[in-house]
Every structure is written in structure tokens, then in C-alpha cells.
Amino acid sequence: MNLNNATNVSDSLNSLIEELSKLPGIGPKTAQRLAYYIVRQTERENIQLAEAISSVSTKIIYCDKCQNLSDYNPCIICTNPNRNISQICVVEDPMDVVAIEKSNCFKGLYHVLHGSISPLNGIGPDQLRIKQLFQRLEKEDISEMIIATNPTLQGEATALYISNNNTKSDLVITHLARGLPIGGSLEYSDDITLSRAFQGRQQISE
Numbered sequence: 764m765n766l767n768n769a770t771n772v773s774d775s776l777n778s779l780i781e782e783l784s785k786l787p788g789i790g791p792k793t794a795q796r797l798a799y800y801i802v803r804q805t806e807r808e809n810i811q812l813a814e815a816i817s818s819v820s821t822k823i824i825y826c827d828k829c830q831n832l833s834d835y836n837p838c839i840i841c842t843n844p845n846r847n848i849s850q851i852c853v854v855e856d857p858m859d860v861v862a863i864e865k866s867n868c869f870k871g872l873y874h875v876l877h878g879s880i881s882p883l884n885g886i887g888p889d890q891l892r893i894k895q896l897f898q899r900l901e902k903e904d905i906s907e908m909i910i911a912t913n914p915t916l917q918g919e920a921t922a923l924y925i926s927n928n929n930t931k932s933d934l935v936i937t938h939l940a941r942g943l944p945i946g947g948s949l950e951y952s953d954d955i956t957l958s959r960a961f962q963g964r965q966q967i968s969e
């Protein structure tokens with residue numbers, strides 16, 4: 764961060780501000796405000812916060828099946844006997860799973876790619892968990908793959924790559940209906956828009 768902002772007399776406060784300002788969407792001013800808020804919290808509250816941060820680094824793992832972040836492997840969605848194992852919904856980000864689960868419009872399984880194809884940023888298919896997706900399609904009894912990548916250029920390119928490289932012959936590949944804001948993100952779509960996008964999903968032609 765800009766050293767001009769590091770004018771607090773306390774080194775520990777400055778270092779807290781510096782760490783907070785590395786978080787997405789947090790500028791130096793917000794970082795400063797958060798740091799002062801934290802200073803005023805009780806020691807017990809701050810220890811809980813610190814423990815929560817440290818346990819996400821030590822406890823969270825990737826589910827071997829869906830590649831989502833979880834405390835368990837396989838995760839609670841993959842092991843839930845009430846899920847429809849013949850449908851798989853492919854998303855870019857773990858937060859997309861949260862948004863879809865919240866909208867309550869899908870009861871199948873997921874596959875999290877952890878990003879989208881973006882040649883300009885040096886991200887190709889090999890940097891994503893696409894290989895694991897194709898392995899699952901081979902092994903599991905999946906009849907429909909719903910590609911729910913974001914409505915962005917990168918998301919579309921990723922969807923196209925996946926459908927073009929699929930080798931499972933009896934698989935129906937669908938894409939979420941338009942209606943999601945172009946250039947937007949699933950994560951920020953409201954429940955009704957997401958439900959409609961699922962209901963109106965369309966088959967990708969061969």
C-alpha cells in the first residue's frame with residue numbers, strides 16, 4: 764500500500780491495514796476503517812476472527828469429485844443421496860454453487876472449473892479443472908451436462924471448449940438460457956433470474 768497512508772504510530776496496526784488492503788474491493792481507506800474497528804473489538808472476538816481465517820487455510824480442501832471447496836472429501840453435495848446424479852452443472856467458481864444452491868432450482872451435482880479460459884491472462888484449459896470433468900463424464904452415470912459458465916467472453920469460450928471436446932456420445936449438453944446479464948456473473952444474479960435461466964436452458968447443437 765501507499766506508505767503515505769501508513770501514518771499510524773503502531774506498527775502492528777499498519778501491518779493489519781496493509782494485509783486488509785490486499786483483499787479484493789478493499790482500498791486503503793476501507794482497510795484503515797476495518798483495522799480501527801478490529802482494534803476496538805474484544806480480544807476474544809479478534810481471536811475468533813483470526814481462528815476463522817486460519818482454519819480456512821488448514822481445513823478447506825478440494826472435493827476430489829466436484830472440485831468444490833469443502834471441509835470434507837467427497838463434499839456434502841456429492842455424498843447427498845437425494846441429489847440427482849444424472850445431471851451435472853458446470854460452473855466457474857465455488858461462489859456460483861452457493862448462488863445456485865440458494866436459488867433452489869437445481870438438485871443435481873456440480874463441477875467447479877475454478878476459472879474460465881482466458882488466453883490473454885495465460886489461462887488455458889489445462890489451468891482449469893476440465894480434465895477432471897471429462898474423467899467424471901467417462902466414469903459417472905451422467906445424462907445431462909448443464910454448462911453454467913458466466914455470460915462473458917471467457918465464459919462462452921469455456922462453454923464452447925467443453926462442448927466441442929466432449930467425447931461422451933449419449934450426453935445431452937445444455938446451456939443456461941439467456942436472460943442473465945451479459946458480462947455479468949452468476950454469483951450476482953438474483954434467485955428468480957437464475958431459476959428462469961435453469962428452466963429455459965437450451966441444448967447446444969452438435
Ligand SMILES: [Zn+2]
Pocket residue numbers: 826827828829830831837838839840841
Ligand atoms: Zn463434491
